[in-house]
Amino acid sequence: MERRKFLTVGAAGLAAPLATPAIAQDIRQWKMVTAWPKNLPGPGVAAQMLADRITTLSGGRIEVKLFASGELVPGNGVFDAVSEGTAELYHAVPAYWGSKSKGILLFGSQPFGLRADEQVGWLAHGGGQALYDEMYGRFGIKPFLCGNSGPQWGGWFRTEINSAEDLKGLKFRTTGLASEMCARIGMASEAMSGPAMFQALQTGALDAGEFIGPWTDSALGYQQVAKNYYWPGVGEPSSAEECGVNAAAFEELPDDLKQVVQLACESLYNAVWTEYTTKHAIALKKLVEEDSVQVRMFPQDVLDTMGAAAKEVIGELRENEDELVRRITESFVAYRDSVGGYMTYADNGQMNARADVFGY
DSSP states (O other): OOOOOOOOOOOBOSSSBSSOHHHHHOOEEEEEEESSOTTOTTHHHHHHHHHHHHHHHTTTSEEEEEEOTTTSSOGGGHHHHHHHTSSSEEEEOGGGGTTTOGGGGGGTOOTTOOOHHHHHHHHHHSSHHHHHHHHHHTTTEEEEEEEEOOSOOOEEESSOOOSGGGGTTOEEEOOHHHHHHHHHTTOEEEOOOHHHHHHHHHHTSOSEEOOSOHHHHHHHTGGGTOOEEEEOOTTOSOOEEEEEEEHHHHHTSOHHHHHHHHHHHHHHHHHHHHHHHHHHHHHHHHHHHHHOOEEEEOOHHHHHHHHHHHHHHHHHHTTOSSHHHHHHHHHHHHHHHHHHHHHTTTHHHHHHHHHHHHOO
């Protein structure tokens, strides 16, 4: 089995040091815990970029040390670690925190939901960030989006899927609201880490599963244990990556360092998203040409069945007993419908025209 392996500058003058002791002591050493293996292509790389960027932009006044999944806390424990103050910040995705509140799930990805540009647009211009802050504030966390995978894939299947009926009873790895959508059409949804998904596919404990997309997925070796790679990934049309900062630690920062943390996160969103897009394209070509992966489109009745289930999931969120969850959902739906309607003429129109002329 082949798997990819995954300044402090001192100066002294003759008369006096360049930095006074007071300034030298004004250094915060922050721990970042992540949900990923260290330097995993995609999210692991992005997490290290964020840690380095905060350190650099702060001029070393915040020194961020990254702890990968399992080094300080398990990957699924990073939210609690930051909430409780064990670490100052984490890098993960909102899709992992549905047990805290289902309202959280809308900030990361939604079945048949927002694309990467729409997701950040909702937060920046559609009132989403205030709701994001309000929800995470319940847990003592200040949240920021800091990247996006772009469209995820439908998943790796050990056997070919010919109809929605073929999905019933399949043991399938996914997360967030996508897991609820899949459960409603008869799939046995299971949440697990990316490396654990490989082992489960290999042993047959899973029949299928989705993680991210070609670049990250191929690094984890899924092509070795499942050859049918399905699209489109309607369960997660995009998946936002987030940085959660302990709210007390954030509030203790002077205003300029608060802006450093915010801008470090915001400045990575496009950089991370476009790296995924670029490297997914390269990796997919290799998967097909060198690993004999079969790229397959879900049959239309699968998409129709998933769509009906997704409408039920969002409909129930609109009637959730938690008033904040209802407000988050209404805001999401309003933004989706407004921008989605415009995209018919804008981005979607351009892509359809290009496909008519060039085939892609």
